[in-house]
Amino acid sequence: MNTYYADKKGYYGAYGGAFIPEMLYPNVEELKKNYISIMQEVSFQKEFQQLLKDYVGRPSPLFYAQRLSEKYQAKIYLKREDLNHTGAHKINNTIGQILLAKRLGKSRIIAETGAGQHGVATATVCALMGMECVVFMGEVDIARQAPNVARMKMLGAEVIPATSGSKTLKDATNEAIRDWINNPEDTFYIIGSVVGPHPYPDMVARFQSVISQEIRFQLKEHENTSKPDYIIACVGGGSNAAGAFFHYLDNKEVKLIAVEAAGKGIDSGESAATSQLGKDGIIHGSRTLLMQTDDGQITEPYSISAGLDYPGVGPQHAHLFKSGRARFLSATDDEAMQAGLELCQLEGIIPAIESAHALAALEKMTFKKEDIVVVNLSGRGDKDLNTYINYFNF
């Protein structure tokens, strides 16, 4: 049977698995053995759902964007993950993982972050649960995301600069993995996207699947169908897309559109469009598509959006791409910035630049007037104000 979900060993077709050094084996194995049964416990579900409702503010609205719909001649809905507490979808996952960590008896949380959104979402739930929190962040990103660094510190997290390699997200991830190797007993690693060794990609996708679960019933209220014609989401590692696609994967009538960051252009040498520029390989414990040299050295991606600045994609997305189940588009810095500004002016919503990449896909597609299109608005643009100001000279 053709399935787009992880098999028992964490493979999606040829992609996935757990390519980890033996030092990580006990921790990853413990998680693999327990994550599904813990997530299915009644008490877990109760606590998780309660926090999503009362703390995160779910369900996030599904908003009919009338002026955007007129412009693109389709029925466009925005899934408002930007309205979540801390301003992005990332918190759905950090709440789930910290509840798991508690049930596994861990006392110390580590995380990696690029733009700082996942770091903030992790620091937030650690404060909520009274757990120690250490966030690894590339030195370069610390310099360009100062407000989020301050937020993490206010929330009580220790922010450790990653000074190895290119000093950005992939290096922060390396540092977090090294910390986990060095602290094998008490530490839980909260990964921020559908990347890393099995079971992380599947686990994170399950926590984010609340997005498509809500789209189903919300769309039913609006349109009397639970199936949109298109779902559009941006892909860095791919967690917001994985959550928005989750309950529609086996329903081929729903067309899935993944939007990567083309940076200054796919062929410019400064891009993060992994499906176009990547080859099969292994990054952070997972077999997937990644940007690399002929010699197999992982290369540094580029995007104006720090959250999409990752040289790989989650293994499920590699499989969705290779199998043709999802269509992969890309948006350049300029296209994303224009699309972001357009949303401000047409709908009064300032999107995260990551999410603006998903919006930029509207321009590249042709719709029928009655098509129902859901764009996953993964986050809000407050964190990006400086970038917007510098770009548009406001």
Next chain:
Amino acid sequence: MNRIVNKLNENKKLLSIYFTAGYPEPDSTVPILENLERSGVDMVEIGLPFSDPLADGPTIQQSSTQALKNGMTTKKLFAQLENIREKVSIPLLLMGYFNPILQFGVEEFCKKCAETGIDGLIIPDLPVEVYHNNYQKIFKKYNLVNVFLITPQTTEERIRYIDSISDGFIYMVSTASTTGAQGSFGNTQKEYFKRISRMQLKTPQIVGFGISNKETFELATRHAAGAIIGSAFVKFVGKNPPGKIGSFINSIH
């Protein structure tokens, strides 16, 4: 017969050295190997530099970054090692992460190793099960010993499994940690060394991570067949010409 297996039969405490190929200079690889053999080292792990060495501490990370800056690649390493068996006769292993090997092509890589006179491989992020199911046949075809790691957290059942599919030595990681030099070992490590020794495995064990001097070498080899020095040696060659290697080795044994 494989050189590693022969060496392990010599019935002495083996001193094995790790260094990163292409560090500190692009052409350091061969002079370092010649000096190591001359100094009486028993076995060498040659590190293939990788952009994202996630099991390594700062010293080896830094040497990898520098080696890559120096233009080191897998192809270049094989070119440097082309005539190595005319100069060096001790067992040689390549140690590296799986992605560059995948890009080279696993079978092609193994074939090149065999032609060059490489005896074994250590690939920390190639899981035991994946090796067993997908690659063991290829490694055996080229008479390459594949070395697995165990750590203080590895369960007895898993150690037995690893023992059953090992044919050279088991790489016994001294502490739950990334690579890095340590001054001494505590009681937990001594207990762990003893515990493994009592298991009477068929495969000899060589201890690595945290061995830096005479004291740690002697402690580590009290129960094991040998020990590997990595970071401490990489630090040394970063600051000293290959001709001085003898003095480093003499300070250990």
